[in-house]
Amino acid sequence: MNPIGNLNKIFESRIRLGVMSVLMVNEEVNFNDLKQMLEVTDGNLASHLNTLEENGYLKVHKGFIGRKTNTTYAITAAGEKAFKGHLAALEHMIKFTK
Amino acid sequence: MTDQQHLQALTDIKRMMERSSRFISLSGLSGITAGISGLIGAFIAKIWLDEYYQQWNVTGVHSNTDFQLLKFRLLALGAGVLAAALVGGTFFTWRKARQNNLSIWDLTARKVLINIAIPLGAGGAFIAGLLYNNLEVLVAPTCLVFYGLAIINASKYTLPDVRYLGVCETILGILNLFFLRKGLYFWAVGFGLLHIIYGALMWWKYERKRTI
Numbered sequence: 258m259n260p261i262g263n264l265n266k267i268f269e270s271r272i273r274l275g276v277m278s279v280l281m282v283n284e285e286v287n288f289n290d291l292k293q294m295l296e297v298t299d300g301n302l303a304s305h306l307n308t309l310e311e312n313g314y315l316k317v318h319k320g321f322i323g324r325k326t327n328t329t330y331a332i333t334a335a336g337e338k339a340f341k342g343h344l345a346a347l348e349h350m351i352k353f354t355k
Numbered sequence: 356m357t358d359q360q361h362l363q364a365l366t367d368i369k370r371m372m373e374r375s376s377r378f379i380s381l382s383g384l385s386g387i388t389a390g391i392s393g394l395i396g397a398f399i400a401k402i403w404l405d406e407y408y409q410q411w412n413v414t415g416v417h418s419n420t421d422f423q424l425l426k427f428r429l430l431a432l433g434a435g436v437l438a439a440a441l442v443g444g445t446f447f448t449w450r451k452a453r454q455n456n457l458s459i460w461d462l463t464a465r466k467v468l469i470n471i472a473i474p475l476g477a478g479g480a481f482i483a484g485l486l487y488n489n490l491e492v493l494v495a496p497t498c499l500v501f502y503g504l505a506i507i508n509a510s511k512y513t514l515p516d517v518r519y520l521g522v523c524e525t526i527l528g529i530l531n532l533f534f535l536r537k538g539l540y541f542w543a544v545g546f547g548l549l550h551i552i553y554g555a556l557m558w559w560k561y562e563r564k565r566t567i
Contacts, residue, residue, distance in 0.1 A: 268364075271364075271367060274364060274367060274368060274371075275367065275371045278367070278368045278371035278372050278375070279371055279372070279375040281372060282372045282375060282376040283375055283376060283462070286375070286462065290461065290462040293458060293461055293462075294371070294374065294375050294461065294462065295371075344365075344368065347361045347364055347365050348365070350358070350361050351358060351361050351362060351365070
């Protein structure tokens with residue numbers, strides 16, 4: 258088995274990997290909290306979130322707090338599986354080459 | 356990708372998971388400040404209570420106006436101590452957050468506050484009920500028990516050591532039930548001494564190296 262094959266291309270971006278890490282340990286996180294935690298700009302984060310959503314790794318919930326929009330993100334079962342697979346592949350690679 | 360990059364990715368994952376789930380900026384010095392405020396408050400309360408009982412001895416009759424005044428002064432003192440502890444506590448935690456390049460107000464800070472506020476709010480309402488029924492004697496143990504449970508509840512979202520402080524406060528509150536009318540001493544230990552010990556231990560464990 259080729260371990261590199263298990264590394265998920267989508268998670269090669271540090272920001273996407275960061276989003277997934279945050280969502281693995283938090284049930285639901287809104288856009289601003291993600292932005293603050295990952296220290297990225299609005300546009301940058303939005304495009305990465307789009308990619309993750311298109312791949313079915315994220316659930317997006319658009320809500321309101323008063324009149325302000327409050328978009329929250331949660332991980333899907335597919336996202337969790339993909340992330341765990343990526344993590345295992347990373348660990349495997351490190352052990353394998355040592 | 357090289358091995359180095361894989362290791363970096365794993366470190367990033369671990370860091371983001373920790374940072375987004377636990378509020379790590381809680382400073383030990385905050386605990387010490389809260390403890391000192393608590394001790395000073397207990398000391399002032401002791402003076403007022405002694406005065407009140409001395410007055411009672413002199414006149415020989417129970418004065419309801421004196422009692423109401425004492426109750427009001429003690430409540431005001433309690434609010435003052437709480438405010439001092441919060442201001443001092445926030446300052447040192449803010450300072451530690453700045454040193455770590457973190458924000459003091461983020462997802463994790465909100466989680467800690469919400470999880471403290473729920474049991475504490477219930478405790479506050481419970482105590483209002485006690486006061487309404489003139490059960491003043493139960494106020495101190497109730498404060499300690501609810502405060503301890505609130506801390507245990509919030510400890511999932513901050514430094515795990517906080518849990519032990521919560522357990523100690525809860526035990527102290529229950530012990531107080533078996534030594535009623537000694538509430539002030541239990542208060543001084545629970546809100547004063549325990550906070551100082553806890554704060555000093557936390558400072559020693561997490562912050563000492565950075566300051567030296």
